[in-house]
Amino acid sequence: MTNVRDIQAEIMRLKKENDICILAHSYQGHEILEVADFTGDSYALSVKAKGVTNKNVLMCGVRFMAETVKILSPEKRVILSHPEAGCAMADMMDKEIISQLKPKYEDYTIVAYVNTTAALKTICDVCVTSSSAVQIVKNIDNDNILFIPDCNLGAYVAAQVPEKNIKLLSGGCPIHAAVSTRDVEKAKALHPGVKILVHPECRPEITELADFIGSTSEIMDYARTSDDKEFIIGTELSIAEHLQYEFPDKAFYPLSVGLVCKNMRLTTLMDVYNCVRGMGGEEIELDPDTIRDAKKCIDEMIRLNHE
Ligand code: 13P
Ligand code: SF4
Numbered sequence: 001m002t003n004v005r006d007i008q009a010e011i012m013r014l015k016k017e018n019d020i021c022i023l024a025h026s027y028q029g030h031e032i033l034e035v036a037d038f039t040g041d042s043y044a045l046s047v048k049a050k051g052v053t054n055k056n057v058l059m060c061g062v063r064f065m066a067e068t069v070k071i072l073s074p075e076k077r078v079i080l081s082h083p084e085a086g087c088a089m090a091d092m093m094d095k096e097i098i099s100q101l102k103p104k105y106e107d108y109t110i111v112a113y114v115n116t117t118a119a120l121k122t123i124c125d126v127c128v129t130s131s132s133a134v135q136i137v138k139n140i141d142n143d144n145i146l147f148i149p150d151c152n153l154g155a156y157v158a159a160q161v162p163e164k165n166i167k168l169l170s171g172g173c174p175i176h177a178a179v180s181t182r183d184v185e186k187a188k189a190l191h192p193g194v195k196i197l198v199h200p201e202c203r204p205e206i207t208e209l210a211d212f213i214g215s216t217s218e219i220m221d222y223a224r225t226s227d228d229k230e231f232i233i234g235t236e237l238s239i240a241e242h243l244q245y246e247f248p249d250k251a252f253y254p255l256s257v258g259l260v261c262k263n264m265r266l267t268t269l270m271d272v273y274n275c276v277r278g279m280g281g282e283e284i285e286l287d288p289d290t291i292r293d294a295k296k297c298i299d300e301m302i303r304l305n306h307e
Contacts, residue, residue, distance in 0.1 A: 004031055007273050011035045014276040021054040022272070023069065025061035026216040027236045027264040030245055032060050032272055041217035042068075042114050043129035043305075046298065049073055058275050062087045062263050063284075067118040070284040071294045079275050081267040083282035087115050088263065089173045089201075093149035095119045101146075101169075108146040108167065111137060112297060113153055115173075118286055122293035124148070127301040130200050131215035134160045139304040152177060156200040156207055175261050176201035179234060183256040184209050187232045191253055197222055198234030198255065210234065223252070236261050 012035060015022055023045050024036035033039045038048045042065060049057070049069040056077045059066035064087055066080035098110070098120060112124035113133070121127060128136045130153060137145060137157050143164050147154035149171030158166040179202050187196065195211040197219045207213050212222050216239055223231050223243050233240040234255035243252045274280035286294075 004269060007269055008035050011269075011273050011276050014273075015058075018056065018276060018278070019054045020056040020058050020276055021052045022058045022060060022276075023048060023052075023065075024059075025065060025264065026220065026242065027238045027261055028060045028267060029238065029265070029269070030242060031269045032267065033242065035269075035272060036060065041129065041131055041215040043131045043215070044217060045069075046072065046114065046129070047302065050302075052076065058272070058281065060267050060272060061085070062090075064090045064115055064117065066284045067286065067294075068114060068298060070286050071118060071121075071291050071298055074286075074288075074291050078284045079281040080284055081271050081275055081281055085263045085266045087173075088175070089113070089115045089149060089171060090117055092171045093120060093169070095123055098123055098148065105144075105146045105167070107142075108144040109140050109142040111140070111145050111147045113148065113150045114298075114301070116149060118290050118294045120148075121297045122290055124297050125300065126304060127297045128157075129215065129301070131218055132301065132305045133157045133200075135307070136301060136304045137161050137164060137166070139306065140164075150201060152203050152207075153200045155204045156213065159204075173201040175259060176235070177203055178258055179203070179206050179256050181205055181209070183258075187253065187255050191230060191232055194230045194232050194253070195226075195228055196232045196234060196255060202234055206234065223247070223250070235259060236264060238264070 022036045024039045046068050049072045057069050058079045060081040062085045070078040110124040111126050114127045114129045145166045151168040152172045154168040197212040198210040200213050230251045232253050232255050240252035
């Protein structure tokens, strides 16, 4: 094999032969999305994980996403594409920190962003993703919410659902949180009049300046359906790249060139090739108690995500 196309063809053959479904988060590289059976944001991938019929699932993304697949489909063999692909935000808050805080928040519903470890999910009440958080918080039958770990997504939700008492802890995505108002000024000066689309993991002073706030898939859908020809994209650089492939006649500019998630970029096409031939990656193993307790939290997310 000498080129990307040959490797992709071999991956397609091997995943069929070995009964593997490839799920890939939208932050993965273009050449990986091309061999995936399903791509999308964290919510879409979670829902998809429930309905996969293959015996094996390869998650091209980060650890909490592979854990979510395992929790929803414990009978399947779930492989994370790169053993070191973690999430800086998920690694920030552990079960012990929240266990210690729980007595202080007895009357609160604990809402956990899906970017959390499986262990932490076991002591939370409901999971949310960036695309479902507002709707789910509205539907929770409690006005008191403790939102963890992302204080930026939490602040965005609090602004959309002002009728609820939402307490935040200080955590978040260091990559999105590093976007500054200076980046916004620079991008506006370089591309006057161009709309700014940002992820809710950006800080409130950034989301306030944006024209649209949404998850990775929502940002892509906005750009797909808009008549505009240019966009400034405020999330991981891969999203602007995918959009550029899809719409060669439109232009997508990064809000900041610092928007690079090194964990998401760890997985290469050769890692995917190795995983589908039974080498590399890491099989996700969770004990039955963790699966049982964390599942409640994810099932609640799917149950409460309705108008
Ligand atoms: P999405 O819910 O938009 O897929 O976001 C996941 C994520 O990790 C963003 O940094
Ligand atoms: Fe985690 Fe941030 Fe990377 Fe998303 S971009 S996977 S929140 S570190």
